[in-house]
Amino acid sequence: xxxxxxxxxxxxxxxxxxxxxxxxxxxxxxxxxxxxxxxxxxxxxxxxxxxxxxxxxxxxxxxxxxxxxxxxxxxxxxxxxxxxxxxxxxxxxxxxxxxxxxxxxxxxxxxxxxxxxxxxxxxxxxxxxxxxxxxxxxxxxxxxxxxxxxxxxxxxxxxxxxxxxxxxxxxxxxxxxxxxxxxxxxxxxxxxxxxxxxxxxxxxxxxxxxxxxxxxxxxxxxxxxxxxxxxxxxxxxxxxxxxxxxxxxxxxxxxxxxxxxxxxxxxxxxxxxxxxxxxxxxxxxxxxxxxxxxxxxxxxxxxxxxxxxxxxxxxxxxxxxxxxxxxxxxxxxxxxxxxxxxxxxxxxxxxxxx
Amino acid sequence: xxxxxxxxxxxxxxxxxxxxxxxxxxxxxxxxxxxxxxxxxxxxxxxxxxxxxxxxxxxxxxxxxxxxxxxxxxxxxxxxxxxxxxxxxxxxxxxxxxxxxxxxxxxxxxxxxxxxxxxxxxxxxxxxxxxxxxxxxxxxxxxxxxxxxxxxxxxxxxxxxxxxxxxxxxxxxxxxxxxxxxxxxxxxxxxxxxxxxxxxxxxxxxxxxxxxxxxxxxxxxxxxxxxxxxxxxxxxxxxxxxxxxxxxxxxxxxxxxxxxxxxxxxxxxxxxxxxxxxxxxxxxxxxxxxxxxxxxxxxxxxxxxxxxxxxxxxxxxxxxxxxxxxxxxxxxxxxxxxxxxxxxxxxxxx
Numbered sequence: 046x047x048x049x050x051x052x053x054x055x056x057x058x059x060x061x062x063x064x065x066x067x068x069x070x071x072x073x074x075x076x077x078x079x080x081x082x083x084x085x086x087x088x089x090x091x092x093x094x095x096x097x098x099x100x101x102x103x104x105x106x107x108x109x110x111x112x113x114x115x116x117x118x119x120x121x122x123x124x125x126x127x128x129x130x131x132x133x134x135x136x137x138x139x140x141x142x143x144x145x146x147x148x149x150x151x152x153x154x155x156x157x158x159x160x161x162x163x164x165x166x167x168x169x170x171x172x173x174x175x176x177x178x179x180x181x182x183x184x185x186x187x188x189x190x191x192x193x194x195x196x197x198x199x200x201x202x203x204x205x206x207x208x209x210x211x212x213x214x215x216x217x218x219x220x221x222x223x224x225x226x227x228x229x230x231x232x233x234x235x236x237x238x239x240x241x242x243x244x245x246x247x248x249x250x251x252x253x254x255x256x257x258x259x260x261x262x263x264x265x266x267x268x269x270x271x272x273x274x275x276x277x278x279x280x281x282x283x284x285x286x287x288x289x290x291x292x293x294x295x296x297x298x299x300x301x302x303x304x305x306x307x308x309x310x311x312x313x314x315x316x317x318x319x320x321x322x323x324x325x326x327x328x329x330x331x332x333x334x335x336x337x338x339x340x341x342x343x344x345x346x347x348x349x350x351x352x353x354x355x356x357x358x359x360x361x362x363x364x365x366x367x368x369x370x371x372x373x374x375x376x377x378x379x380x381x382x383x384x385x386x387x388x389x390x391x392x393x394x395x396x397x398x399x
Numbered sequence: 400x401x402x403x404x405x406x407x408x409x410x411x412x413x414x415x416x417x418x419x420x421x422x423x424x425x426x427x428x429x430x431x432x433x434x435x436x437x438x439x440x441x442x443x444x445x446x447x448x449x450x451x452x453x454x455x456x457x458x459x460x461x462x463x464x465x466x467x468x469x470x471x472x473x474x475x476x477x478x479x480x481x482x483x484x485x486x487x488x489x490x491x492x493x494x495x496x497x498x499x500x501x502x503x504x505x506x507x508x509x510x511x512x513x514x515x516x517x518x519x520x521x522x523x524x525x526x527x528x529x530x531x532x533x534x535x536x537x538x539x540x541x542x543x544x545x546x547x548x549x550x551x552x553x554x555x556x557x558x559x560x561x562x563x564x565x566x567x568x569x570x571x572x573x574x575x576x577x578x579x580x581x582x583x584x585x586x587x588x589x590x591x592x593x594x595x596x597x598x599x600x601x602x603x604x605x606x607x608x609x610x611x612x613x614x615x616x617x618x619x620x621x622x623x624x625x626x627x628x629x630x631x632x633x634x635x636x637x638x639x640x641x642x643x644x645x646x647x648x649x650x651x652x653x654x655x656x657x658x659x660x661x662x663x664x665x666x667x668x669x670x671x672x673x674x675x676x677x678x679x680x681x682x683x684x685x686x687x688x689x690x691x692x693x694x695x696x697x698x699x700x701x702x703x704x705x706x707x708x709x710x711x712x713x714x715x716x717x718x719x720x721x722x723x724x725x726x727x728x729x730x731x732x733x734x735x736x737x738x739x740x741x742x743x744x745x746x747x748x749x
Contacts, residue, residue, distance in 0.1 A: 111604035223698050253445035254631060258675035258694035265691065280604065283634075287677035287692070310683050324609035326634030328676055330657045338613060339606045342574055396683045 064137070065099035066274050067123065067242060072096045072132035072147075074118050078347060090347045092118040093129075094298035097373065100242070102137075105268070105275040107289030107306070109282060109321070111343055115298040116278045120244040122147075123276065124163055125154050136161070139241065159189055162235040166247035168227035172219040178205065179215040182233045191238055204233040207270075209263060225256035229263070236267065246278045261288060282325050282395070286310055291379075294318050297344045297354045300373065304380040311394045314382040316359045322395035337393070353385065361386055406475055407593055407625050408434040408457065413470035413493075415449075415456045422703040426452040426465065428649030431730065434593065439619065439626040441640025441657065443633060443672075447699060449649040450629045454595045457627075458506055459497040467493050476509055477592065508538040511586040515598040517578035521570040527554070528566035531585045538589045553584040556621070558614060576607035580614065590622055597629045612638055633676060637661060645669045648699065648710040651730075655737040665739040667717045671695035709742065717743060 073096075075089040093115040100106045108116045122129040125146055134146040140156055149157060162185075165171040172181055182201045186192045192200055202212035208229040219227055228248060235243060245264070249257040265288065267273060279285050285292055286306055293303040294317065302315040313319050323337040341358045344350055350357050356366040365385050373383040384390075415427035427449045434440050442450045455461050457472055472492040477485050495502045511534075514520040521530060531550040535541060541549065547566065554562035557580040570578055579599060586594055596615065600608040612635065619626060628639050636643055636657065643660040645653040645668065653666040664670045674693040682690075697714040700706065709715070712723040722742050733744045 111606060225698055253699075254633070254672055255445060255675050255695040256698060258677075258692035261677070262691045262694055282605070283677040283679050283682070286679055286682045307683050310679065320606060324605040325679070326605075326608070326612070326632060326638050327679070328633040328637050328661060328673065330637045330661050336609065336613075338609055342576070343604075396680045 064135075064143075066102040066137050067276075068099040068133075068135040069119075069123070070097050070133040070135065072119065072122060072134065073130045074115070074122055074127065075130045088347055091298045091349065092346060093122065094346075096132075096295075096298070096300050098293055098300060098303060100274055100276060102241070102274055103268075103272055104290040105277050105288055107285035107292040108276060108278045108295060109280060109285050109292060110295035111280065111321075113297075113343060113346065114295040115346070116280075116295050117246055119295075120163070120246050120276060120278050123244055124158070124161055125149065126163070136242075155189070158185075159191075159238045160241045161244070162238070162240040162242070163244045163246060164228075164231055164235050164248045167251050168224050168231055169251075171231055172227055174219055177216050177218055178210075178230060178233075181219070181230060182237055185234060185238050189238055200237060201233075204237050205230075207236070207267070208233045209259075223256075224252050225259060228252060228256075228260050232260075232263070232267070236271065236273075239271065240273070242274045242276070244276045244278070247280070248277075249284060250279060250281060257284070264288065282322065286395075294321065297346050297349055299354065299383065300381075301355065301383045302381065308377075308380055309394075310396050312380075313392050313394050314376060314380065314387045314390070315355075315384045316361050316390070316392065317355050319392040319394070320358075323393070325395065353383075361390055405435050406433060407436045408432075408475070409471075409473040410453070410457070411471040411473070413453065413456060413472060414468040415452050415461055415465060416468045417465040419464060424702040425649050425705070426702070427456060430470075430646075430649070430651055432644055432651060432654070434625050434627060435642075436592065436625055437619070437623045438641045439628055439639055441636040441643045442627060442629045442646060443631065443636050443643060444646035445631055445699060447648075447702060448646040450646050451597055453646075454512070454597055454627060454629055457492065457595065458510060458512065459492060459495060459502045460506075461497075474505065474509070476505070504538070507534045507586075507591070508589045509591050510593045510595065511589070511591045512595040512597065513579070513582050513586050513599045515601050517575060517582050517602070518570060520582050521578065523570055526567050526569055527573070527581050531566075531581075531588050534585060534588050549588065550584070553588050554581070556618070557581070557584045557587075559584070575603055576610060579603060579607075579611055583611075583614070583618070587618060587622060587624070591624055593625045593627065595627045595629070598631070600635065601630070601632070608635075615639070633661075633672065645672070648706075650710065650740060651738075652711065652740045653738065659737055663737075665733055665737065665744060666711075666741050667715045667743075668695070668711050671714075671716070709740075719743075 072093055074093040075091050077086040078088045080087045096119055110116045121127045123134055129147050135143060136146050137143050138157055138160055179201050182204050183197045186197055186200060201215060205212050210229055249260050252260060277288055289306050291305050292309045293300045296317050302318045320337045320339045339358050344354050352367040352369050353371050356362040371383050371385045373381055375381050376387050410430055410432040413427050413430045417424040417426055430453055444450045456467050461467060470493060474490045474492050476488045476490050478488055528547060528550050531553060532546040535546040535549050551562045551566050554565055559565050559580050600611050630636060640657045643657050644651045647668050653669050664673060675695055677692060695714055708724040708726055709728050712718050719742055728740050728742045728745055730738050730740045731744050733739045
């Protein structure tokens with residue numbers, strides 16, 4: 046696996062063509078709050094606020110956080126399913142070369158959508174019940190003019206086989222399939238135009254445990270077969286740890302920590318990461334060491350607290366934390382943290398690596 | 400026989416069926432369970448295994464076209480007599496009229512329930528206080544003002560911040576975690592002897608989930624109620640349960656204490672479930688990225704089919720041909736306090 050870590054600051058790497066596949070620089074997405082007769086903008090929900098990261102080719106970057114932290118919005122901005130407010134999304138496209146997705150016009154987006162695809166959370170809502178599998182999986186091929194007629198049928202049959210469904214099912218409708226099978230159909234549709242980059246938005250959280258394992262295995266298998274790069278958005282830390290090479294933790298629209306999976310889980314540097322890991326219910330009945338229980342609620346992204354957004358809930362908070370926003374710094378190679386006290390704190394991870 | 404003083408609920412050979420146009424769904428197909436006073440029984444299984452319908456049967460709340468077909472649910476109801484000593488009445492819940500006075504006295508008063516989605520469990524146009532006092536006034540002889548005081552007290556006990564104000568708030572004004580606290584306050588307002596928690600934290604974030612689990616444990620210590628905790632999350636089971644029942648296709652396939660279920664699972668389904676969840680420690684220690692999870696092959700059969708033999712046989716890695724697909728295994732005591740419904744152990748027992 047090409048897990049060569051880009052040692053550079055994520056916002057510094059610019060014009061070299063051998064850079065990461067995707068580089069997100071200071072991405073912002075604000076949703077305006079409007080009130081009154083003239084729909085005056087009275088504030089902004091800062092769903093994504095100055096988020097920077099990169100994804101190397103062939104790797105999986107996990108994006109975790111609680112609901113409302115902006116992880117899905119980040120994924121959607123990368124696809125331009127919604128338009129970002131500010132920032133750059135540099136992508137190495139096979140047709141267009143190195144481009145800024147945030148500045149593409151409609152026609153260019155259509156081209157990029159061949160190589161950047163998305164898998165959705167709810168396999169019941171994401172498939173049109175009035176289309177057969179052939180129409181669903183073939184839709185992107187037809188829309189992009191990749192194939193039609195007999196060719197299309199062949200590709201669809203091949204795709205269905207690839208995700209573990211029988212090609213004979215092609216003429217059936219989604220209602221005949223279970224949740225796990227539907228997620229396979231969604232996967233076949235996403236992968237039909239042979240993409241390079243796939244945004245997986247909580248692809249297994251609606252599935253039962255035994256089926257979840259099947260889909261996770263399938264995602265890994267397809268990654269190896271097709272050389273895919275994943276941005277894996279999820280809230281389940283065990284799932285993210287299993288599938289990701291590196292993990293980014295988001296809190297109220299900002300990435301607070303980013304490191305390789307082993308590093309993040311054994312040696313977290315942000316108090317929020319520590320609390321998040323401590324909260325995971327583990328399938329192990331032996332009594333556990335003391336938990337770090339968070340008090341209070343997630344901050345409101347329309348009216349965030351001063352300084353570090355996490356300081357009202359942080360047990361390590363000092364004066365500086367409420368006064369000044371910490372910088373997103375690289376404290377050891379490849380380990381980025383947004384915390385004033387990252388260098389002095391010694392926090393407990395989810396696992397101990399001896 | 401079961402120890403009378405400790406047993407709270409005994410479910411014996413319960414069958415709850417749904418009669419649909421497409422056929423009969425045997426949602427609960429011969430369930431035996433025992434709940435003890437002050438203890439937590441975790442019921443775990445995948446969607447459609449009948450865990451929620453078992454709990455709804457307990458309250459006679461099975462929605463039509465479903466109905467309890469056969470079986471007994473014995474509820475050992477402690478009644479405070481006038482001469483101050485407690486006696487235990489045995490009530491067979493399955494024999495009660497779903498709309499009758501007796502079951503309505505039990506619901507909310509002796510057995511209450513916390514649902515998965517805290518928003519749909521509340522009436523959006525009533526304040527939190529109105530919804531909690533409703534139960535209190537229905538079951539206890541108190542005035543409206545006293546009921547309000549009790550409601551505020553309950554809100555404080557579930558660690559709600561500003562209970563004096565929250566009591567007059569509407570559900571939409573609270574966050575998910577706060578709403579679930581309010582629902583728990585509502586459920587515990589009459590100090591029931593059994594709390595049924597049906598996936599109470601599934602809709603919540605992990606940090607909130609941890610808070611709610613902690614809260615439920617401390618409230619159990621305080622009130623001494625039994626909890627029937629229904630979930631698909633084995634991690635939550637490990638944290639909450641004393642006893643665990645694993646369900647598959649309407650049957651309890653394995654039942655034992657929480658330690659044994661994780662350390663020495665016997666049924667191939669339980670083993671499969673445990674192997675299919677990503678384990679953090681192993682994942683991190685593993686340097687080999689191509690490692691796969693051990694998924695259970697196939698999927699849960701559709702609910703209309705009726706399989707002969709063991710329902711897990713088509714997916715089972717340890718299937719015995721000509722036995723598992725023909726003869727239904729009996730519930731056997733494999734070792735002390737460890738029941739399993741599998742032919743691998745019936746042979747050893749015979």
